[in-house]
Amino acid sequence: MTRIAVAGAGAFGTALAVALCETRDVALWGRDAPAMSAMAQSRVNPRLPGVSLPAALPVTADPDALSDAEVVLLATPAQTLRAFLDDHAPALGGKPLVACGKGIDLRTLDGPSATIRRALPSALPLVLTGPSFAADIARGLPTALTLACADRTEGARLQALLATPALRLYRTTDLVGAELGGALKNVIAIACGACLGGGFGESARAALLTRGFAEMQRLALRLGARSDTLMGLSGLGDLVLTATSEGSRNYRYGLSLGRSEPFDAAVTVEGAATARAAARLGGTLGLDLPVTEAVAELVEGRTNVGTALQRLLDRPLRAEQDSAD
Ligand SMILES: NC(=O)C1=CN([C@@H]2O[C@H](COP(=O)(O)OP(=O)(O)OC[C@H]3O[C@@H](n4cnc5c(N)ncnc54)[C@H](O)[C@@H]3O)[C@@H](O)[C@H]2O)C=CC1
Numbered sequence: 052m053t054r055i056a057v058a059g060a061g062a063f064g065t066a067l068a069v070a071l072c073e074t075r076d077v078a079l080w081g082r083d084a085p086a087m088s089a090m091a092q093s094r095v096n097p098r099l100p101g102v103s104l105p106a107a108l109p110v111t112a113d114p115d116a117l118s119d120a121e122v123v124l125l126a127t128p129a130q131t132l133r134a135f136l137d138d139h140a141p142a143l144g145g146k147p148l149v150a151c152g153k154g155i156d157l158r159t160l161d162g163p164s165a166t167i168r169r170a171l172p173s174a175l176p177l178v179l180t181g182p183s184f185a186a187d188i189a190r191g192l193p194t195a196l197t198l199a200c201a202d203r204t205e206g207a208r209l210q211a212l213l214a215t216p217a218l219r220l221y222r223t224t225d226l227v228g229a230e231l232g233g234a235l236k237n238v239i240a241i242a243c244g245a246c247l248g249g250g251f252g253e254s255a256r257a258a259l260l261t262r263g264f265a266e267m268q269r270l271a272l273r274l275g276a277r278s279d280t281l282m283g284l285s286g287l288g289d290l291v292l293t294a295t296s297e298g299s300r301n302y303r304y305g306l307s308l309g310r311s312e313p314f315d316a317a318v319t320v321e322g323a324a325t326a327r328a329a330a331r332l333g334g335t336l337g338l339d340l341p342v343t344e345a346v347a348e349l350v351e352g353r354t355n356v357g358t359a360l361q362r363l364l365d366r367p368l369r370a371e372q373d374s375a376d
């Protein structure tokens with residue numbers, strides 16, 4: 052029996068499978084049978100160039116790989132998670148399901164753990180998140196992530212199963228905080244990229260990163276997250292990586308918005324849909340999320356970077372901390 056299946060053979064799923072298969076029994080499952088059989092032959096995933104798939108890693112489109120697994124890592128983009136769970140419900144029910152995608156479902160406004168709970172009430176939702184580029188994980192470079200599980204015992208068991216010598220996992224019971232940190236940092240990374248791409252400079256980028264982080268906390272805390280989770284790997288840690296590195300697709304997408312250049316629509320940019328979802332959540336909850344709203348407007352083509360930034364500068368002066376007077 053395969054202990055771990057990774058569902059979703061994009062860059063991140065492939066990287067996790069490559070890292071885990073050194074010490075664990077792992078299979079990589081993808082939905083596209085011809086692509087999976089090409090990958091099984093070539094031992095390369097075009098979405099993760101320069102990485103050879105180890106001979107010990109089975110690469111398959113056979114749904115038995117999902118039913119046979121004890122634990123399934125869900126590495127599909129956030130906007131496709133619900134459909135994936137519905138399509139494979141009999142294979143996934145009753146199992147620990149580790150959500151690895153970063154986003155908020157635009158249709159339901161649910162994060163990954165609530166999406167799992169709604170689709171498969173018998174499954175145990177976990178969230179794996181934090182600063183990690185797929186290429187770094189696949190190359191075995193040192194990485195530290197957060198693994199969230201409401202059940203302490205299962206969380207500790209899965210932490211031991213999924214950690215590797217180079218991939219250090221910290222655990223928490225704060226699912227909401229972990230998943231919102233990962234989802235919302237992509238929105239702020241788009242803002243930071245747009246700022247640099249528009250030529251507004253690194254000081255402005257630092258301001259957006261910091262004020263954006265305040266918005267991440269404002270929304271996440273209202274939705275039940277713990278502040279210290281947001282201060283950790285899954286919030287601040289991932290924000291620092293994604294909002295400052297051209298290794299990030301969200302940041303590069305922001306750069307292209309700032310430069311008024313086209314961006315390849317086939318590239319996964321989770322922050323685009325999540326900005327719209329977070330802005331809707333903020334509106335419903337009556338929260339002040341100006342950076343998030345600006346990104347949602349940029350993504351929808353309702354404003355440009357210069358106008359959006361000027362609007363932020365024109366806002367009334369206020370105290371820095373929400374709690375201060
Ligand atoms: N690439 C990275 O460095 C990291 C990515 N992530 C997260 O992992 C998630 C996936 O990202 P990537 O693998 O990078 O994207 P990707 O664009 O490389 O691959 C996405 C994969 O999902 C598959 N897919 C799409 N819809 C599906 C469905 N309904 N059923 C099954 N498979 C489906 C696609 O065929 C594709 O293979 C995203 O939420 C991303 O934020 C998290 C950390 C790092």
Ligand SMILES: O=C(CO)COP(=O)(O)O
Pocket residue numbers: 153181182183184237240289292293298299300301302319320321
């Ligand atoms: O989540 C990531 C790093 O932790 C990957 O970021 P991008 O999706 O922006 O490439």
